Amino acid sequence: MAKLTSLKAEKRQLDRRAADHIRSHILDGIFPANSRLLETQLSDELEVSRGTVRSALAQLAGEGLVKQVAFTRWEVSGSSSTDGWEIYTLRGVLEGLGARLAAANVTAEDAERLRTICAEMLRAISEGRFQDATDIDFDLHAAIIELARHRRLAEQHRMILHQVRFHMVQSGFLPKDYDELISDHKQLIEAVIAGDADRAEKLARSHNEGEVRLLTASLQQGHPSDRIDVENV
Amino acid sequence: MAKLTSLKAEKRQLDRRAADHIRSHILDGIFPANSRLLETQLSDELEVSRGTVRSALAQLAGEGLVKQVAFTRWEVSGSSSTDGWEIYTLRGVLEGLGARLAAANVTAEDAERLRTICAEMLRAISEGRFQDATDIDFDLHAAIIELARHRRLAEQHRMILHQVRFHMVQSGFLPKDYDELISDHKQLIEAVIAGDADRAEKLARSHNEGEVRLLTASLQQGHPSDRIDVENV
């Protein structure tokens, strides 16, 4: 297991910061899917008490990144085709709602902002900085959700994006056609900017449909990606 | 504050049971919106340690029924028009997805089951047992979601239903037209049973639209229902 940096600077609550650290390790693939997490080990490495680690793990369990087996173990969530299918179908309707509401609220500055982010993404791709491009992709979707001015939706969306990222890392997913990716996003934000709620929702939902179809197919073949059982030594 | 019954029977984890008790008190209106919750008071009344209560409250915060103000206080969530609008719009898309997927999975036994629940609801209404009818209403929606076979969706839906219930209690909401309510549900489950995914989704989404419209109007009038500030003595 990789070394975690201690957390005693800052002023936020320790358990939140512990959760942030563990979460980023999960999202970076340092703690792989299905790997076991030991409270004592985490508390040693983060230099906080076990209770604090427990609280952090409970948060992450609520976010769907970690599973608890009572009296027995904590482990990083799985990343099977079923999980992927669940994640992308949920993402579809959440972003659909977000796009619909965003279209109803959008202002001129918002429009500018969205176009800027999209341009940044385009530049990142054209310069071959694909990791940056992916980050900006997430930022763009989060920015649209923000326009919806819907706290609960934003919270759900934040969590589902974490899960999307996790699933991408675990499954080694990479976009295959960056031109199409850009075109998708351009269409989406233009629909939002134009205030066309129906079209914005439809585009947001169809944005994930490629993955959903892929994963559905993978499920029907009985793809055995549930069997992964990495141990975390 | 009402007396809570102690929890030392059963075998589930204490924090889960504590969360269940506090949750049901919130949903029953015993802890009203925006009322303060004291860790020591809860731990005394539930006869568990403060740490356990903290864990329970953290869970409920994750479910959106409770808010935490760091280093200062826990309080029951608010129940403003904005909250209601958020809850019902989210519910709409979640149940939309659920109905769509349910329509794709439904079997003959499922159909029977749905019709049975619907009939029970009808009977409850005709016998004037309106509280039971509301419970069965929730059961029916949960049953449809179950058919979607989507763990994450089911979890989100469970939480949003709690929030719906909470909002109904706090706002004193009562269905105004039971005939329409029954008709809505009949149409919905028949669409699901017929496997008509598009129609099922559409009906599930429109099922909440009445409330959404009401709450949107209430918002635009600047209805001051955010101002509620009950104290919990």
Next chain:
DNA sequence: CAATCACCGATTGTCAACAATTACGGTTGC
């Protein structure tokens, strides 16, 4: 008299010890 500041009680945040439960390996009996 109003504004500011230092104190104090109340409440939440963190910790380390103790209890309960589980999983595993060895032993025993058949």
Next chain:
DNA sequence: GCAACCGTAATTGTTGACAATCGGTGATTG
């Protein structure tokens, strides 16, 4: 040889004590 049983080590669950923080109260000062 195999299955059931039991003891033990490892791990999670729970608790009470201690630390940090906040909000209000009253004294102080301009």
